[in-house]
Amino acid sequence: MTGRDENGDDGRRTGRRSRALKTAGLVLAGALVLGVGAAGWAYWQLNANIKSVDINNALGDDRPAKAVTTPSPSAAATASPLPTEALNILVLGSDSRSGGENQELGGGSGAGARSDTAMVVHIDAGRTGATVVSIPRDTLVTRPPCPRASGGSTAVAYNSMFNSAYSVGGPVCAVKTVESLTNVRMDHYIEIDFSGFANLVNALGGVTVTADEDIDDDDSHLRLKAGTHHLDGKTALALARTRHGIGDGSDLGRIGLQQKLVKALLDRISATGLLTDPARLYRVADAVTGSLTTDTGLDSLSELMSLGQSLKVLSSDTVRTVTMPVVTAPSDRNRVVADEPEASELWRSLR
Incomplete structure (x- = not known):
């Protein structure tokens, strides 16, 4: 049985x-x-x-002192595992044509690269507000000696265009020149190229900006009527590069458009709930990291995520955008120089 x-x-x-x-x-x-x-x-x-450059090791101790910030009593009472100290970050947009996508977006195949966009991003202690200071690429500066990767250093250069620092010595010289100009220590460095910016905008689903006037620029190939538009990555990049189709055709007009895009990106990131949508976060991270160069303090996904999460309360309402005060250079009407003492007062306020 x-x-x-x-x-x-x-x-x-x-x-x-x-x-x-x-x-x-x-x-x-x-x-x-x-x-x-x-x-x-x-x-x-x-x-x-992620590509990275060891800027701290390259520059050594010959740099402005790091800012010392003391948390407010309320911040200390609500201690967070995320960092809360003030930060200064140099953000550069490179006009490199390396790679097929950069050549297609930038047009041509010019050798080398320059810092097409330069912004010092000062994040307040507590990470609840920030100031973005644009440095015009046409500013004439004293470019300090910069260490070469192969040894030795470049020579000091007077009345040199600001964006030549990147061409001569890459990220290390760009940081050295900004610190020499501002006497503000750059805690971090972030660089993104044409394709990275366009892919970032696309991964976010585009950005919405308002043009104050019609734009017709043969160089950037942008044709845009005055009014509000939702832009894809390629068109947003063209807007960021436009200068001849607006205002007096100087770099100052382009900076105004770039600052509009910064605010539009902040609004879009806030609206998409990026940090609560893993699939979208991965797409955005993949779009950004493939075209990103940082200092070694931000060269991992965990470090970038920690920085991003510490800034999640920032919005276009809590971020102030300004341009370093400049005047026409006496030696060249097509160039500018820092307008003193206003420029020094601005940098002092960040310190």
């Missing part, structure tokens, strides 16, 4: 059910392993995308 268990079930049926449960368990375990492996691979891929 065939034995039955206490519930009257056939023993063989119980055995089959046990084997089925074991199989389901193995499948579930396999799926978990694959899921963890896929997440690990995605994390490794994004980390590997």
Whole structure:
């Protein structure tokens, strides 16, 4: 006779059910392993995308002192695992044509690269507000000696265009020149190229900006009527590069458009709930990290995520955009120089 268990079930049926449960368990375990492996691979891929430069080691101690900030009593009472100290970050937009996408977006295939956009981003202690200071690329400055990767250093250069620092010595010389100009220590460095900016805008689903006047620029190939527009990445990049189709055709008009885009990006990031949507966050991170160069303090996904999460309360209402005060250079009407003492007072306020 065939034995039955206490519930009257056939023993063989119980055995089959046990084997089925074991199989389901193995499948579930396999799926978990694959899921963890896929997440690990995605994390490794994004980390590997980021290029970095050891700016602190290259510049050594010959730099402005780091700002010392004391948390407010309310901030100390609500201690957070996220960083809250004040930061100064040099953000550069490179006009490099390296890679097919950059050539297509930028037009031509010019050798080398310059800092097409330069912004000092000062984040207040507590991370509840920020000031973005644009430095016109046509500003004449004294470019300090900069260390070369191959050894030695570049020579000091007087009445040199600000954006030549990047051409001569890359990120290290760009940071050295900004610190020499401002006497403000740059805690971090972030650089993004044409394709990275366009891909970032696309990953966010575009940005909405308002043009105060018609724009018709043959150089950037942008044709835009006055009014509010929702722009994709390619058109937003063209707007960021436009200068001849607006105002007096100087770099100051372009800076105004770039500052509009900064605010539009902040609004878009806030509206999409980026930090609560893992799929969108991955797409945005993938779009950005593939075209990103940072200092070694921000060269991992965890460090970038920590910075991003610490800034999640920032919005266009809490970020102030200004331009370094300048006047026409006496030596060249197509160039500008810092307007003193206003420029020094601005940098002093950040310190």
